[in-house]
Amino acid sequence: MLNDATGDFIRQLESCLPEGSLRAPEPRDLEEPRGRYQGRAAAVVRPATVAEVSQVIRTCAASRVGVIPLGGGTGLVGGQVMPEGPVPILLSLERMRSIRALHPQENVLVAEAGATLAEIRAAAEGVDRLFPLSLASEGTARIGGNLATNAGGVNVLRYGNARDLCLGLEAVLPDGTIWNGLKRLRKDNTGYDLRNLLIGSEGTLGVITAASLKLVPRPAGEGTAFFVVEDPAAALSLLALAQDRLGGLISAFELIGGTGLDFLTEKLPDTRQPFSPRPDWMVLVELGLPQGLDPAAALEGLFEAGLEAGLVSDGVIAQSEAQRAEFWALRETIPAANKRIGAISSHDISLPLGRIADFIAEAGPALAAIGNWRINCFGHLGDGNLHYNVFPVQGESRAQHQAAAPSIMAMVHDLVHARDGSVSAEHGIGRLKVEDLERYGDPAKLAAMRTIKDALDPLGILNPGAVLRMR
């Protein structure tokens, strides 16, 4: 059993770190974006070097005190806040945010875990490269947290998840040893894949302190369009058509449902909408092309082919960089509108592409049988990743329906699981989905996970209660 981080313990930590390394927790350190959990912590420890991180972990191990690693705090499943159990410390990477190295010719950047995603993207741009991980919260989210949770976002279709963009890690393991794994190699088959084991383990197996990251050449030209489609099945056929024509050059393929457009009208009426009347479904398509291919022409060609195949009925292609930004702003504003409406239950699900249309067609009527809701279904269709969020009808509030939330979530997750989908596509398990993991996870995998956790962190000090139940 873990121990509380007592006053004596905090003084001991202070004595082995440079002055100013600790601060009192502020409210923002103990909250998460959706307000589901209220964390507790005896102090925020802010090491400035990997050696100091090691010192913190060793000190916590010696007294068996829990450690919650903290990045930008933007996680949506409560992985960064511990609301119950013995009082832990927060280990914030906020002072380790340097870009340690840039190798443009190798397409590699080495950053400390506390650098924000936006800082890393800007550093890459500074040498005419792209770091393709892109999320709405990139101004706040830190790369250590992005890797710890294997973040996704809008460009996974083309460039993969966070794990696909990482070549090497520096991390502190639960016994305080430092793993110097900052390789910048494309091929390295020397032993078990510790890098991918830590990525996505949500700080339960080690604290990532730095990473070497893959950059890619910036496309010579980019183009963005909205296309109106009849339904999600048509959107998927359009994706297949686009892939036949353009292979791996499609950077994003996002589905937007009519309900999301209604929410914008209702809560953020200044958002310019591309079509009137508002369509039931539309997609945002982005291309990044090499020299010799014109984005506007490619999007026009795709539109015409889609029209001929009966897949699209209307479309608009961005005519300038400003208009491209405006298209993306519409997409990225939907979560803000959702927040203002107030979801009863939100779901971050993924499905095999061939089963998405079927799921959407069945989930709506199934939910309607237990109440009246508005469903905002949108997201990264190209990756099979939907944000399928359930809201009260207009005039009613989330609070009135909170009691129905567990049965809504169970219904959605059961339907997803029955179709070989995932109940956490990109947000992770954190504390919110520990029960879901136990319910839907493969028993052999769960047993292996528990074995690995207990072997690498026998004291259970790293992010206790996240991913796996506290023991």
Place this chain on the structure above:
Amino acid sequence: MLNDATGDFIRQLESCLPEGSLRAPEPRDLEEPRGRYQGRAAAVVRPATVAEVSQVIRTCAASRVGVIPLGGGTGLVGGQVMPEGPVPILLSLERMRSIRALHPQENVLVAEAGATLAEIRAAAEGVDRLFPLSLASEGTARIGGNLATNAGGVNVLRYGNARDLCLGLEAVLPDGTIWNGLKRLRKDNTGYDLRNLLIGSEGTLGVITAASLKLVPRPAGEGTAFFVVEDPAAALSLLALAQDRLGGLISAFELIGGTGLDFLTEKLPDTRQPFSPRPDWMVLVELGLPQGLDPAAALEGLFEAGLEAGLVSDGVIAQSEAQRAEFWALRETIPAANKRIGAISSHDISLPLGRIADFIAEAGPALAAIGNWRINCFGHLGDGNLHYNVFPVQGESRAQHQAAAPSIMAMVHDLVHARDGSVSAEHGIGRLKVEDLERYGDPAKLAAMRTIKDALDPLGILNPGAVLRMR
């Protein structure tokens, strides 16, 4: 300590499996391609289903008998043969070779571990898709082994290693439990990355029985060229130039050294060579382009830009599919020529791209200081992966110099390690490089690997002595 697979044990195994599941080992089951190890085994067990694999593992665990998983037997580091210690069984996946499912619209194929890489590539082609893993041994190598060793090959630059092409696994863990992880999702953040932990663990943590694999759209057009370059530094600058112009559309970028061309002249004189006199260095460049871009024009443009930048001095672009195949045949014949000459020491190394030219410039003189050798340096330059192989001079034999092999290898590996490189880029550790891993591996990583192995396979029955020393 493990026990021998005795006659009694083999009879027990026979009694719990369908008739015909066991056969006597043949010489080919106990050898590896370079003849370094002579394996031993009491029987070859050939389960036909994952349930039978589980039965085999449970039976071996109960008697603490070692299990060597066997795919196509093409591995180059002795991972598939156990020359010493208690006599194990071989668990061959040869009867589990079906393509279980094809989902062309999802770009997914599900195959059993015993399917050869060539069979999987052909199945993908049958639905107008590409499975991009490509190796010289693809007619024999089985996908289970490709995944267990995280195989590389010629298209890693564009499509990644075997691990990057796998969406999910079915595997039997060391206690005989079956992990049903055959998801076909692009995003699934539900717990630790067991898939990547098994991939590259060389059969020491589990036996892969099936995999769901990523397919990609076939490029609309492909083009292949040889370009003569002054030296490896020029080749790398040409790669950067190509990436600036063509982004991620370069499928392969292979370095070929003059020594390799000499070896072809000496041992396989029927191989048609593109340039006369033979250049010191040349590269093979392959492009795979979407509709709207012409491969020949793109290669001509690259050649002209390279000429202008002083990076290339001659070039030839394949004019037909037959000629493309001929270009590749030259590249793929180099290992055969190497084999006929007989290497004293072969090295499968990778380096940060920015340190390759430097390594090549220093390694030659360093080796020359301890003897007269011919060095054939070639390989997947785009990935930083070189096959840096050391041969006797003409008229002398490998046998005369075998005593120098350890010091040659140590010198090469020391130079690689000093430049943050890897001493096993794509072949793995097997039994050949266990000492290298101990010598060059990060101590924290090695300790974590040992902890994971002991936790998941406490009896030590899975591929004993591969990757980690037998205990």
